[in-house]
Amino acid sequence: MYQYDTYDQAMVDARVEEFRDQVKRRLEGKMTEEQFRPLRLMNGLYLQLHAYMLRVAVPYGTLSARQMRMLGHIARKYDKGYGHFTTRQNIQYNWIKLSDAPDILADLASVEMHAIQTSGNCIRNISADQYAGVAADEAADPRPWAELLRQWSSFHPEFTYLPRKFKICVIASPEDRAAMRLHDIGLELVKKDGVVGARVFVGGGMGRTPMVAPEVNPFVTEDELISYVEACLRVYNRYGRRDNKYKARIKILVHELGVEEYRRQVAEEFAHMKTLGLNPPREELARIAEHFADPAYETGLSDDLDRSDPDFALWVDRNVAQHKQAGYAIVNISLKPIGGIPGDASAEQIELMADLAERYSLDELRVTHAQNIVLPYVKKAELYALWQALEANGLGEPNLDLVTDIIACPGLDYCSLANARSIPVAQKIAQRLASNGKDAEIGELKLKISGCINACGHHHAGHIGILGVDRKGTENYQLLLGGSGAEDCSLGTITGPGFDENGIVDAVEKATDLYLAQRTEGERFLDTYRRLGMAPFKEAIYG
Amino acid sequence: MADFITLRSDEPAQEPVVTLESFGDQSNATAVRIEPGEDARELLPFLGRIALVEVNFPAYTDGRGYSAARILREAGYTGELRAVGDVLVDQISHMRRCGFDSFKPNAPLDDADVEAAFARWPDVYQKTVDDRRPIWAKRHEEA
Numbered sequence: 001m002y003q004y005d006t007y008d009q010a011m012v013d014a015r016v017e018e019f020r021d022q023v024k025r026r027l028e029g030k031m032t033e034e035q036f037r038p039l040r041l042m043n044g045l046y047l048q049l050h051a052y053m054l055r056v057a058v059p060y061g062t063l064s065a066r067q068m069r070m071l072g073h074i075a076r077k078y079d080k081g082y083g084h085f086t087t088r089q090n091i092q093y094n095w096i097k098l099s100d101a102p103d104i105l106a107d108l109a110s111v112e113m114h115a116i117q118t119s120g121n122c123i124r125n126i127s128a129d130q131y132a133g134v135a136a137d138e139a140a141d142p143r144p145w146a147e148l149l150r151q152w153s154s155f156h157p158e159f160t161y162l163p164r165k166f167k168i169c170v171i172a173s174p175e176d177r178a179a180m181r182l183h184d185i186g187l188e189l190v191k192k193d194g195v196v197g198a199r200v201f202v203g204g205g206m207g208r209t210p211m212v213a214p215e216v217n218p219f220v221t222e223d224e225l226i227s228y229v230e231a232c233l234r235v236y237n238r239y240g241r242r243d244n245k246y247k248a249r250i251k252i253l254v255h256e257l258g259v260e261e262y263r264r265q266v267a268e269e270f271a272h273m274k275t276l277g278l279n280p281p282r283e284e285l286a287r288i289a290e291h292f293a294d295p296a297y298e299t300g301l302s303d304d305l306d307r308s309d310p311d312f313a314l315w316v317d318r319n320v321a322q323h324k325q326a327g328y329a330i331v332n333i334s335l336k337p338i339g340g341i342p343g344d345a346s347a348e349q350i351e352l353m354a355d356l357a358e359r360y361s362l363d364e365l366r367v368t369h370a371q372n373i374v375l376p377y378v379k380k381a382e383l384y385a386l387w388q389a390l391e392a393n394g395l396g397e398p399n400l401d402l403v404t405d406i407i408a409c410p411g412l413d414y415c416s417l418a419n420a421r422s423i424p425v426a427q428k429i430a431q432r433l434a435s436n437g438k439d440a441e442i443g444e445l446k447l448k449i450s451g452c453i454n455a456c457g458h459h460h461a462g463h464i465g466i467l468g469v470d471r472k473g474t475e476n477y478q479l480l481l482g483g484s485g486a487e488d489c490s491l492g493t494i495t496g497p498g499f500d501e502n503g504i505v506d507a508v509e510k511a512t513d514l515y516l517a518q519r520t521e522g523e524r525f526l527d528t529y530r531r532l533g534m535a536p537f538k539e540a541i542y543g
Numbered sequence: 544m545a546d547f548i549t550l551r552s553d554e555p556a557q558e559p560v561v562t563l564e565s566f567g568d569q570s571n572a573t574a575v576r577i578e579p580g581e582d583a584r585e586l587l588p589f590l591g592r593i594a595l596v597e598v599n600f601p602a603y604t605d606g607r608g609y610s611a612a613r614i615l616r617e618a619g620y621t622g623e624l625r626a627v628g629d630v631l632v633d634q635i636s637h638m639r640r641c642g643f644d645s646f647k648p649n650a651p652l653d654d655a656d657v658e659a660a661f662a663r664w665p666d667v668y669q670k671t672v673d674d675r676r677p678i679w680a681k682r683h684e685e686a
Contacts, residue, residue, distance in 0.1 A: 005682070007666055007678045007681070007682070008678075010665045010666065011664070011665070011666065011668070011678075014663055014664055014665055017663075018663055021659065022633065025656075030653075035631060035633075038604060039633055121604070121606075151668045151678070151679075152668055152669055154668050155637070155664065155667070155668065156668075156669055157609065157636075157637035157638075157640035157641050157669070157671055158606075158609045158610055158613055158637075158641055158671070159606070159609075160606065160609075160634075160637055161603070161604050161605065161606025161609065161634075162606055234610055237606055237607060237609070237610050238582075238607055238610050242579075242605060242607075272617070276617060276670070277670060278669070278670050280677075280679035280680075280683075281679070281683055283683045284679045284682065284683060287682065287683075
């Protein structure tokens with residue numbers, strides 16, 4: 001994985017000192033809260049219901065064991081012993097003291113980590129496919145491109161006060177595991193005549209006005225990537241709406257201009273910007289790519305597994321994905337134990353995962369947008385030992401992509417923006433469908449819960465989505481069907497009137513019962529919904 | 544405390560500024576003020592006779608002025624480029640990178656804070672319109 005050189009380290013260290021100085025000036029009263037707010041946000045510090053929340057960047061979701069261990073240390077020392085992995089491959093701590101924040105950032109900097117631009121109206125952490133470098137189906141490794149973009153976007157002087165936040169995602173496989181087209185800019189690396197380039201999608205997003213990003217350029221090479229992305233951003237910075245924060249994301253600009261007009265304006269700006277020498281030389285991407293070279297895989301390893309332990313065999317079938325290298329496997333650690341808080345891990349679990357990565361996965365972990373953890377380099381011969389260690393520590397839930405593998409935002413339990421709680425609804429649905437065994441019967445079903453219309457829980461992109469709202473002072477939950485964040489990207493449709501907390505659990509079960517009764521061979525819930533349409537589901541739920 | 548900061552060696556321009564809207568019709572005007580929604584490129588035909596462009600920041604969270612400044616410098620403007628309005632110490636180093644070379648904040652800035660702000664970043668990741676060599680260029684200097 002990427003390692004800082006002295007330049008990178010000096011930049012992160014400078015940021016720590018800058019923020020230490022800003023916190024000091026704030027505490028001394030030299031800065032108002034209003035002046036301080038965007039500065040702390042750009043260092044990942046939010047004021048929540050009960051305390052400050054710190055969001056730490058995990059660039060493109062990649063962590064070394066040492067970094068993971070530091071995340072556990074921070075959970076123990078500065079929080080209440082927990083961390084919460086997010087849908088943008090980051091980690092959040094919900095119980096932080098403002099006065100501790102500079103020390104936490106210094107601790108992070110000691111392991112080449114930071115919280116830079118994890119909030120604020122700037123370019124956020126770059127996300128990527130969690131199987132980057134180990135997936136059998138990728139055209140190129142997206143991580144070097146993501147790292148190039150991380151450096152370019154860090155402290156970008158022109159794009160630090162954008163109309164609104166800006167999220168970029170890079171994938172390189174036809175199978176989209178990172179919800180690429182629901183980002184402000186989505187890049188899909190493809191190969192054309194032996195040359196790698198990016199398909200550029202602009203203007204996707206969730207929130208109040210969900211949109212699937214249209215393609216604005218079919219092929220941008222590494223030689224022009226930075227100048228093209230700068231052109232995309234400049235048009236947005238100049239013409240994105242600033243009169244209404246709910247209409248300020250780039251998706252609204254692209255929508256209001258129309259994609260043809262946006263594309264034309266970007267092309268015009270790009271014609272100018274590509275003359276300015278903004279792109280690093282090829283040697284720079286090559287330098288970064290060296291950090292992501294394949295490890296020294298052992299060859300001649302067997303692909304055979306002893307499946308005599310049925311619990312192990314089930315976990316392998318559900319949570320282990322195919323690796324590009326014979327004899328190796330990609331392991332998904334579910335952070336969705338039945339009845340638990342989606343994406344949460346204790347300090348002890350975080351440290352254990354670090355130890356296991358060191359022992360079984362060439363020192364590396366990934367965070368997924370579905371709030372799980374991946375060990376990307378596990379020898380098949382060691383899967384059983386790894387599974388036993390996970391199982392013994394509450395990390396062996398065999399439910400990847402099942403209805404119990406729920407994405408949920410922190411909701412009203414933590415978040416000052418939320419209208420309703422998400423976590424208890426996730427817990428109840430998981431408990432219901434696990435206790436009657438339907439989760440196993442149903443198979444793949446992506447269920448996503450947001451506690452308000454800002455959609456941090458990706459409810460628009462759920463095969464089943466749940467949106468918590470406030471109705472006359474009580475929590476009310478709306479049901480959506482038919483969304484997808486994958487390569488078959490689509491937005492869910494609301495079924496009808498909302499439900500109370502128990503009612504939404506019943507409604508989910510009724511929808512899945514209809515699916516079980518109506519599905520044809522090999523059909524996922526989403527496929528059946530797409531084939532049958534809303535009407536029969538509506539009847540099953542409300543009839 | 545400083546209520547005006549310049550990074551230029553020449554005298555600050557004293558000319559009265561006119562609005563962008565009226566600038567084109569006043570052939571003797573040499574100083575102009577740009578508001579956030581206005582297109583800096585309208586000035587490009589006149590760059591030769593402009594001594595001062597003021598870019599107004601009514602609220603420091605409105606970042607359009609950064610693009611305006613960079614566009615002018617990219618087009619070869621060498622006169623004074625002044626950030627005025629809600630200009631705070633935590634933004635001036637980014638403003639400088641986008642081509643601003645003088646600052647007239649609504650509220651005066653602490654001299655030591657200003658000095659610290661300009662000295663903050665040992666290096667930069669992007670090529671912009673200042674003369675700083677980006678990190679990627681330094682990394683491959685030998686080659």
